[in-house]
Amino acid sequence: MRWIIIRTAQRMRSIGSFSPAVRHFSIVVLLMSVGLLAAAQPSPPKVDVNDLSFYQPSAETTARLQTTGKGVDNVIFCIGDGMGLTQVAMARVKSTGLDGKLCLEKLPVTGLVRTHSANSSVTDSAAAGTALACGVKTKNAMIGMTPDEQGYRTILEAAKDKGMATGLVVTSTISHATPATFASHVKSRKMEDKIAEQLLANRVNVLFGGGKKFFLPKSAPKSGRKDDLDLLAAARTAGYDYIETTEAMQSLCGSYVLGLFQLEGLKTVAPEPSLAQLTGKAIELLSRIRPDSPDGRAGFFLMVEGSQIDWGCHSNKANVAVRQTLLFDQAVEAAVGFALKDGHTLVIVTADHETGGLTLIGGGSEDKADAQLTPRWSTKGHSGTPVAVYAMGPGAGQFAGVQDNTEIPKKIARLLYIRPFPRPTQ
Amino acid sequence: MSTEPIVLRVSATYDLNVKVGDRVRLGERLHKGPNEDRHPIAPVSGVVKSIEFDAGDHEFAITIAPAA
Numbered sequence: 001m002r003w004i005i006i007r008t009a010q011r012m013r014s015i016g017s018f019s020p021a022v023r024h025f026s027i028v029v030l031l032m033s034v035g036l037l038a039a040a041q042p043s044p045p046k047v048d049v050n051d052l053s054f055y056q057p058s059a060e061t062t063a064r065l066q067t068t069g070k071g072v073d074n075v076i077f078c079i080g081d082g083m084g085l086t087q088v089a090m091a092r093v094k095s096t097g098l099d100g101k102l103c104l105e106k107l108p109v110t111g112l113v114r115t116h117s118a119n120s121s122v123t124d125s126a127a128a129g130t131a132l133a134c135g136v137k138t139k140n141a142m143i144g145m146t147p148d149e150q151g152y153r154t155i156l157e158a159a160k161d162k163g164m165a166t167g168l169v170v171t172s173t174i175s176h177a178t179p180a181t182f183a184s185h186v187k188s189r190k191m192e193d194k195i196a197e198q199l200l201a202n203r204v205n206v207l208f209g210g211g212k213k214f215f216l217p218k219s220a221p222k223s224g225r226k227d228d229l230d231l232l233a234a235a236r237t238a239g240y241d242y243i244e245t246t247e248a249m250q251s252l253c254g255s256y257v258l259g260l261f262q263l264e265g266l267k268t269v270a271p272e273p274s275l276a277q278l279t280g281k282a283i284e285l286l287s288r289i290r291p292d293s294p295d296g297r298a299g300f301f302l303m304v305e306g307s308q309i310d311w312g313c314h315s316n317k318a319n320v321a322v323r324q325t326l327l328f329d330q331a332v333e334a335a336v337g338f339a340l341k342d343g344h345t346l347v348i349v350t351a352d353h354e355t356g357g358l359t360l361i362g363g364g365s366e367d368k369a370d371a372q373l374t375p376r377w378s379t380k381g382h383s384g385t386p387v388a389v390y391a392m393g394p395g396a397g398q399f400a401g402v403q404d405n406t407e408i409p410k411k412i413a414r415l416l417y418i419r420p421f422p423r424p425t426q
Numbered sequence: 427m428s429t430e431p432i433v434l435r436v437s438a439t440y441d442l443n444v445k446v447g448d449r450v451r452l453g454e455r456l457h458k459g460p461n462e463d464r465h466p467i468a469p470v471s472g473v474v475k476s477i478e479f480d481a482g483d484h485e486f487a488i489t490i491a492p493a494a
Contacts, residue, residue: 120460124439125484140439140460173482190483264482314438314479314486357441379441380477380486381457 045269049319055326057096070394072415073299073344076335082310084354091325103333104349107390112402121384126189128352129181131405135422144185151185151425155409158418159301165205165289167282171266172307173211193225208278210262246273276330313355318375351387435485436466
């Protein structure tokens with residue numbers, strides 16, 4: 001497009017030597033050509049990973065007050081995939097400076113979480129997600145079941161059984177490992193076509209993310225399925241509103257919504273909705289659902305994942321990891337904003353594991369503003385280091401201290417009076 | 427023997443034993459996964475030409491150019 005504009009300017013200068021009528025006609029033809037060319041060649045949205053201007057840090061650096069003495073109606077569980085302590089620190093330094101704080105760092109309760117899986121000191125998102133969703137350890141790659149393939153009810157399923165509305169919001173495919181562990185049970189994370197079926201069968205109220213290809217029959221171009229199931233048609237038949245754009249998302253008001261904004265993972269750039277917008281819309285929809293309970297409010301359980309922090313770290317790209325962490329932090333801010341107004345909402349922010357074995361070294365400059373910290377990666381895979389957990393709202397104090405990742409859903413279950421938990425599916 | 431580059435896909439969870447430019451030998455373990463898992467091994471001797479992360483499948487695609 002830039003090239004077209006430069007060439008147009010050159011041509012317009014050369015037209016100057018003709019008569020006024022010819023000049024006018026030539027300019028109109030040229031401008032129409034440019035318009036047609038621009039329309040015919042839509043350039044894909046570009047991501048400038050070094051542009052962090054979208055993130056507006058708050059001047060407030062003190063911790064937010066903890067809500068006490070109230071029951072938990074709603075739970076918003078935010079998971080930064082691959083977001084270790086250093087990823088958080090790096091995003092903070094880059095966006096707010098050494099003395100600033102990300103939104104998630106302002107939550108009043110902090111703790112540490114062990115992340116090992118049943119078969120490795122280094123977990124993957126499937127085993128870690130299963131621990132965070134079901135409260136049991138499993139082998140890497142397994143979803144919602146123990147190593148002997150016994151399915152375990154997830155905290156989302158248990159919340160649904162209790163009458164709560166439920167939602168999953170991610171920037172990966174909606175059938176990727178982490179969201180899968182909250183509403184499906186399969187032997188391998190690679191079975192995304194089966195996972196997509198189970199997400200719908202589980203009647204999760206709000207499903208926002210990418211991965212449309214796993215909902216298309218194999219006869220459709222770019223389908224990721226091995227069968228002829230048309231899950232988009234099945235979703236509509238089951239009462240879901242299906243949407244693909246930000247505009248359509250904004251006008252949603254139903255109790256069952258499926259928003260798939262890409263064939264694969266999200267691009268995380270406009271015109272797509274941001275993770276924060278998706279989170280805000282999910283909260284709006286879920287908090288409106290009124291089940292047939294005596295008091296008309298049964299609350300909701302929402303899991304939000306910043307899926308692509310992990311992807312930046314696997315490529316050892318610090319700028320991508322920073323940008324994705326800040327996009328995730330904006331989603332946390334949307335959750336916190338609702339929780340502060342509501343007073344009955346527990347917000348938990350954690351990670352499934354750390355990716356990249358990231359450390360920050362250097363710091364030789366005496367000028368704090370010139371934070372010469374250099375990211376140093378020790379692996380392209382995951383690491384076995386503990387991750388942080390941050391919490392606010394009623395019951396947040398439960399998450400202080402050092403804990404295993406399997407303890408987190410058990411604590412949520414206790415706060416929601418869900419018993420027994422963990423519990424096998426059959 | 428073919429000299430076409432070979433692309434091997436391995437789980438991205440674990441630390442890799444190889445980096446771009448490394449010479450690998452036939453049968454060499456390519457990552458540090460748990461012992462009970464089937465370890466991906468180099469199917470030929472050669473040089474690691476590239477390592478790409480595939481986010482969708484959460485795997486590394488390791489391209490090995492076979493030794494002449």
